[in-house]
Amino acid sequence: MTVTQATLDVNSLEVCEARLSCIHFVPLLGLLRSRTAAAIKHQFLLKDTEFAKEYDVLPKDDHTDLPWSGGYGNLFWKRYVPNRRADQLWRGLVPLKFDLSSIIGSVGLSDGTVDASVFLYPWGMGILIDVLLKASHPLTSTVDRLQDIRNRPAIDWNIGTEAGQASPAGLASKIRDVLLPIIYGDGFSADDFGEQFTVATITDAAEVDWNDPIPEGGALHRVLEGLTGWKAKWQSIQPNAGSLQSCRIASASAPAGHIVYGKSRSRTVWFPGSFRTVSNYPNTLSCYHQNLSMATLHTEALCVLAEDAAAPLTAGGSLLNASATYRSCARLAAGLLGRLHGRKSDESVSDKPPTYRSGSVRAQIQLHRDAINKIRGGLLANGTPLDA
Amino acid sequence: MLRTIRVLRALQIILRLLSMTAVVGGRPVLAQTLEVHPSPVNGAMAGFKARTEIVLRNDTVDKLTNVSLSATSNDGIMISIDSAKSDIPAKGDQSFTTTLTVPPTAHLPGVVLFRASYKSSDLQKSIYATLDVKTDGPAKPVEVTLDASADPISQQRPGTLLLQVTNNLDVDVLVTATAQQLSDMSVDRIDAWTVAPHSVTAKTMAERPNFRVTPGIHNVAVDVNAQWTRDGMEGRRQFTLSKPVTVGVFFESELLHALGIPSFLTLPGCLCLFTIQLLLSTGVLGVKNQSNLPSLSVTSPGFWILSMSLSAIFLFTYWAITGVNCLITYGVMDMGIMWTAGIFVGAALFLAYGAWRKDWIREHVITSSDSPSDVLRKMSRNRMQLQRSVVTFQINGANARGFTLENIEDAQTMVWVAPHISVDWYIGPTQEEQDRANEDQTLFNDIVNGDRSLIRLVALFEKPASPATLKFDSTPAVPKPLHLKLEAITGTAADDLIVS
Numbered sequence: 061m062t063v064t065q066a067t068l069d070v071n072s073l074e075v076c077e078a079r080l081s082c083i084h085f086v087p088l089l090g091l092l093r094s095r096t097a098a099a100i101k102h103q104f105l106l107k108d109t110e111f112a113k114e115y116d117v118l119p120k121d122d123h124t125d126l127p128w129s130g131g132y133g134n135l136f137w138k139r140y141v142p143n144r145r146a147d148q149l150w151r152g153l154v155p156l157k158f159d160l161s162s163i164i165g166s167v168g169l170s171d172g173t174v175d176a177s178v179f180l181y182p183w184g185m186g187i188l189i190d191v192l193l194k195a196s197h198p199l200t201s202t203v204d205r206l207q208d209i210r211n212r213p214a215i216d217w218n219i220g221t222e223a224g225q226a227s228p229a230g231l232a233s234k235i236r237d238v239l240l241p242i243i244y245g246d247g248f249s250a251d252d253f254g255e256q257f258t259v260a261t262i263t264d265a266a267e268v269d270w271n272d273p274i275p276e277g278g279a280l281h282r283v284l285e286g287l288t289g290w291k292a293k294w295q296s297i298q299p300n301a302g303s304l305q306s307c308r309i310a311s312a313s314a315p316a317g318h319i320v321y322g323k324s325r326s327r328t329v330w331f332p333g334s335f336r337t338v339s340n341y342p343n344t345l346s347c348y349h350q351n352l353s354m355a356t357l358h359t360e361a362l363c364v365l366a367e368d369a370a371a372p373l374t375a376g377g378s379l380l381n382a383s384a385t386y387r388s389c390a391r392l393a394a395g396l397l398g399r400l401h402g403r404k405s406d407e408s409v410s411d412k413p414p415t416y417r418s419g420s421v422r423a424q425i426q427l428h429r430d431a432i433n434k435i436r437g438g439l440l441a442n443g444t445p446l447d448a
Numbered sequence: 449m450l451r452t453i454r455v456l457r458a459l460q461i462i463l464r465l466l467s468m469t470a471v472v473g474g475r476p477v478l479a480q481t482l483e484v485h486p487s488p489v490n491g492a493m494a495g496f497k498a499r500t501e502i503v504l505r506n507d508t509v510d511k512l513t514n515v516s517l518s519a520t521s522n523d524g525i526m527i528s529i530d531s532a533k534s535d536i537p538a539k540g541d542q543s544f545t546t547t548l549t550v551p552p553t554a555h556l557p558g559v560v561l562f563r564a565s566y567k568s569s570d571l572q573k574s575i576y577a578t579l580d581v582k583t584d585g586p587a588k589p590v591e592v593t594l595d596a597s598a599d600p601i602s603q604q605r606p607g608t609l610l611l612q613v614t615n616n617l618d619v620d621v622l623v624t625a626t627a628q629q630l631s632d633m634s635v636d637r638i639d640a641w642t643v644a645p646h647s648v649t650a651k652t653m654a655e656r657p658n659f660r661v662t663p664g665i666h667n668v669a670v671d672v673n674a675q676w677t678r679d680g681m682e683g684r685r686q687f688t689l690s691k692p693v694t695v696g697v698f699f700e701s702e703l704l705h706a707l708g709i710p711s712f713l714t715l716p717g718c719l720c721l722f723t724i725q726l727l728l729s730t731g732v733l734g735v736k737n738q739s740n741l742p743s744l745s746v747t748s749p750g751f752w753i754l755s756m757s758l759s760a761i762f763l764f765t766y767w768a769i770t771g772v773n774c775l776i777t778y779g780v781m782d783m784g785i786m787w788t789a790g791i792f793v794g795a796a797l798f799l800a801y802g803a804w805r806k807d808w809i810r811e812h813v814i815t816s817s818d819s820p821s822d823v824l825r826k827m828s829r830n831r832m833q834l835q836r837s838v839v840t841f842q843i844n845g846a847n848a849r850g851f852t853l854e855n856i857e858d859a860q861t862m863v864w865v866a867p868h869i870s871v872d873w874y875i876g877p878t879q880e881e882q883d884r885a886n887e888d889q890t891l892f893n894d895i896v897n898g899d900r901s902l903i904r905l906v907a908l909f910e911k912p913a914s915p916a917t918l919k920f921d922s923t924p925a926v927p928k929p930l931h932l933k934l935e936a937i938t939g940t941a942a943d944d945l946i947v948s
Binding site for chain 2: 096097387440
């Protein structure tokens with residue numbers, strides 16, 4: 061029986077599958093910025109020409125591969141870099157995926173699976189902890205469980221001789237500590253982690269009328285708040301008035317009952333019309349989640365570089381003392397972020413620059429608008445500011 | 449009886465005494481007076497003659513005997529008296545006609561003293577009267593004015609003097625006028641003419657400056673002689689009138705005013721520099737692209753030091769060749785020659801400099817049509833660094849920025865700026881092309897990360913079949929090199945690499 065979203069009982073709506081991606085970026089900007097290349101193990105990371113050459117020799121040593129190997133976020137990469145020549149991949153600042161299978165013994169959950177991926181950029185590492193919750197619970201219990209996983213050490217891990225439980229942030233931290241000596245060598249430390257970015261998606265649940273709009277302040281609205289605000293007492297916290305609209309990420313041609321609900325560092329996807337059991341293509345939401353997570357991680361990486369490059373420009377300085385590869389990366393990032401952000405005027409033209417388009421990515425970039433505009437104006441030909 | 453006679457006689461004496469007294473008790477007393485008519489005499493001058501009537505009146509009851517008239521003058525005036533001695537009865541009078549003659553040696557105005565001598569009551573007596581002899585009366589007999597236009601005159605634009613004669617007399621006046629000749633100009637002669645009584649006539653006299661003149665104000669003097677005859681007496685006046693006249697060279701003042709030059713003497717030097725500046729502005733031979741050329745504006749001391757020095761050379765050379773000392777006199781032809789020579793020498797100097805520096809300019813001086821590789825090559829030859837200062841400026845009201853391509857020195861007014869130059873690496877389909885691109889890009893990175901040598905960088909880009917493509921980019925910036933006035937610079941930004 062199909063329930064409407066207005067009458068939906070979150071305590072009884074059965075959720076069969078949910079996904080949670082926790083995205084972290086480990087900045088190592090100092091190494092790239094230095095004109096004297098540090099003696100790291102994988103020198104290619106700090107040299108654009110060497111990095112570009114790596115694309116041609118992948119997979120390499122069973123450790124590094126192209127980021128879409130394994131199929132995660134395939135659609136994102138396909139649209140982001142339609143031409144996959146090495147020089148084009150470099151122009152897209154496409155990272156290299158580092159295989160953790162030989163390093164991580166196991167990571168998992170009692171009621172789901174956990175997958176950790178690392179993406180190597182010249183200026184740092186992107187770490188993606190992807191949780192697949194596969195258990196039938198009422199919607200409220202699913203939200204509580206996802207909160208547990210995000211906020212508490214719920215993930216069992218086994219790396220080398222060590223084992224324990226960690227939250228996604230803790231697991232990412234552990235992976236960083238393990239990988240730094242392996243990739244860069246001893247004695248190198250990373251900059252501070254930024255706040256993790258989460259993407260939560262209910263991928264399968266009982267049938268819900270997706271043409272029925274989500275009521276403001278209703279139980280479903282609280283669920284969305286719970287999966288983006290990550291507050292333990294989410295059920296008793298009344299969402300702010302108008303937040304359903306203000307947190308709605310713009311989406312083209314979405315049914316009234318679909319929403320990507322977003323805050324500055326989190327997204328929740330509620331697409332009942334695409335649940336596995338009702339969709340024509342069962343993996344629709346799963347793929348959407350992966351693509352959104354991958355796009356979010358790559359955008360996060362580019363924004364970190366943009367913020368770092370913009371800092372001296374904002375202070376009236378320049379990138380004079382930065383290495384050639386840093387300057388090259390900063391300039392490419394300025395262009396790529398503009399392309400990912402898109403322009404309102406692009407919506408009416410057919411030959412818009414090919415890339416992955418997402419309202420979520422656009423909203424994510426908007427938070428770094430000043431820095432991005434700074435480097436676009438300072439480093440690009442025709443580096444026009446981003447649309448508001 | 450005798451006593452009576454004595455009394456009568458005494459009374460008679462008393463009456464005589466009373467008659468000789470001028471005024472007694474407020475009542476007029478009878479006496480002799482000497483009158484001069486006319487008095488005074490006006491219009492005296494050398495050769496002047498006049499008649500006067502001297503009247504001796506006897507208002508007494510006594511007869512005057514042996515009456516005679518004499519005259520004397522300390523001013524050299526000659527007097528002739530036409531009457532002899534005679535008697536004047538009681539209550540009678542006698543006139544004496546005298547003629548005054550003013551010799552050239554006489555002193556005017558003068559005084560003539562007349563003395564009438566007579567015997568009365570057996571007593572010899574004299575009475576005196578004076579006559580003033582004056583040169584002019586209240587109205588001058590002849591008046592002359594000289595006028596001329598205030599505009600400068602030149603050989604091509606002669607001027608005229610206007611001589612106006614006013615005859616206040618009631619007889620014709622014959623006038624002759626002659627101008628005193630000057631070294632820089634001549635004034636045409638005019639024939640003598642007659643001015644009717646109580647009339648005014650004017651005559652023009654053409655002023656003709658010479659071929660070469662000393663420009664400035666000259667005083668033209670005209671001698672005027674007026675003669676007339678009245679009652680057989682000749683009258684004459686001699687005038688010398690002067691008038692300042694501005695003499696110049698045709699078109700000189702207009703020319704100097706248009707060019708803003710204070711004197712003809714600085715004309716050739718100024719024209720020489722103006723010609724150089726004109727050729728500079730046209731971009732001939734690319735000389736104007738040099739930023740370190742002195743500006744030499746007309747208001748700068750350097751301009752005048754140079755132009756005056758050049759002018760001195762011009763004037764000396766001209767004097768040596770033609771013998772004409774333009775410091776003293778010159779004419780329109782001299783001005784034309786100086787004009788032509790100034791322009792010719794200026795053009796010759798410019799072209800000589802341009803030809804001499806042609807190769808150097810082509811290899812070192814930035815132009816607005818330079819490609820990015822041209823800019824880098826010239827910067828390298830000028831021993832510039834890859835790291836350049838960045839300036840912000842306004843162009844067409846919009847903010848822009850650019851890398852300075854030169855080191856700015858004192859007194860420099862312009863500087864070349866250019867946008868950032870980006871390098872695109874062409875990575876061909878073949879392995880060989882890819883390897884070459886990779887190799888060059890690696891070398892580029894080594895240079896940027898290392899010593900940032902522009903010489904090495906240029907050598908890298910100039911390799912045959914280099915995979916590097918250079919292009920100007922970065923906004924807001926000018927699309928290509930721009931020769932920017934320093935005054936347009938609004939600020940500076942941090943130094944940066946011009947190529948990356």
